[in-house]
Amino acid sequence: xxxxGLTPVLGVRHARPDELSACADLYVRVLSxxxxxxxxxxxxxxxxxxxARDEDIFVAVEAGRILGLAALYRPQAFLHSLYVAERGxxxxxxxxxxxxxAAGGRLSLKCQTANLGAQAFYVREGFRCTEAGExxxxxxxxxxxx
Numbered sequence: 186x187x188x189x190g191l192t193p194v195l196g197v198r199h200a201r202p203d204e205l206s207a208c209a210d211l212y213v214r215v216l217s218x219x220x221x222x223x224x225x226x227x228x229x230x231x232x233x234x235x236x237a238r239d240e241d242i243f244v245a246v247e248a249g250r251i252l253g254l255a256a257l258y259r260p261q262a263f264l265h266s267l268y269v270a271e272r273g274x275x276x277x278x279x280x281x282x283x284x285x286x287a288a289g290g291r292l293s294l295k296c297q298t299a300n301l302g303a304q305a306f307y308v309r310e311g312f313r314c315t316e317a318g319e320x321x322x323x324x325x326x327x328x329x330x331x
Contacts, residue, residue, distance in 0.1 A: 193247045193248040194247070195245055195246070195247045195252070195274075195275070195276065195279055196245070196246050196247070197243055197244070197245050197246075197279050197280055197283040198243065198244060198246065199241065199242065199243060199244075200242040200243065200244045200251075200254065204244060204251060205234060205237055205242065206230070206234075207251050208233065208237070208242060208244065208251065208254045209230035209231075209233040209234050209237075210230065211251060211253070211254055211268060211270055212228075212230065212233040212254065212266065212268055213228045213229065213230050213233070214270070215268040215269065215270060216228035216268070219300070220297070220299075220300070222299045223323070233256075233266070236256065236265060236266075237256065239258065240256040240257055240258050240259075240265055240266075241256070241257040241259055241287065242254060242255075242256050243255045243256075243257070243280060243283055243284060243287070245269070245276045245279055245280050251270075252269065252270050252271055252274075252276050253267075253268060253269035253270060253271075253276040253277060253279075253280050254266065254267075254268055254280070255267045255268075255280040255281065255283070255284045257284050257287060257288060257292075259287075259288070261293070262288040262289070262291050262292050262293060263292070263293050263294065264281075264284055264288075264292055264293070264294035265294075267280055267281060267284075267294075267303075277306060278310065281310055285330060285331070288331075289331075290330075290331040291329075291330070291331035292329070292330050292331060293315075293327060293328065293329045293330075294307070294312075294327070294328050294329075295318075295325040295326070295327055295328075296325060296326050296328060297323055297324065297325050297326075298317075298324040298325060298326055299324075304326065304328075307328045308328075310330070311330050312328035312329060312330045313328065313329060313330070314326050314327065314328055315327050315328070315329050
């Protein structure tokens with residue numbers, strides 16, 4: 186809460202260049218905590234930072250803290266990443282809504298088949314599964330909206 190006793194407001198905006206290392210740290214932390222079926226050494230900040238050079242990175246910020254991030258690869262209207270440090274607060278939905286709007290209402294993404302929580306989230310948000318595949322031994326589903 187702030188000094189007036191009000192709940193801080195969550196905002197979503199482009200990440201600033203000086204925030205990208207904090208985004209990479211959040212990316213690795215959430216991957217390590219969530220993607221337990223993948224060895225932890227495969228979650229690397231360098232991978233996020235390399236991809237971020239070609240993506241629009243959006244952050245959810247509250248009281249100066251980055252609580253989530255989303256990475257949009259605009260040429261394909263593809264959501265490459267959506268990671269939230271504090272679940273159950275609407276942060277993921279706020280980021281997703283922002284990215285869908287930034288992409289003009291059409292968006293696709295891949296979700297690992299083992300990530301049942303994320304699949305349920307995307308379906309709840311109006312996405313539909315259109316394809317299944319595998320990359321490097323990891324099975325995925327493609328979801329689209331719009």
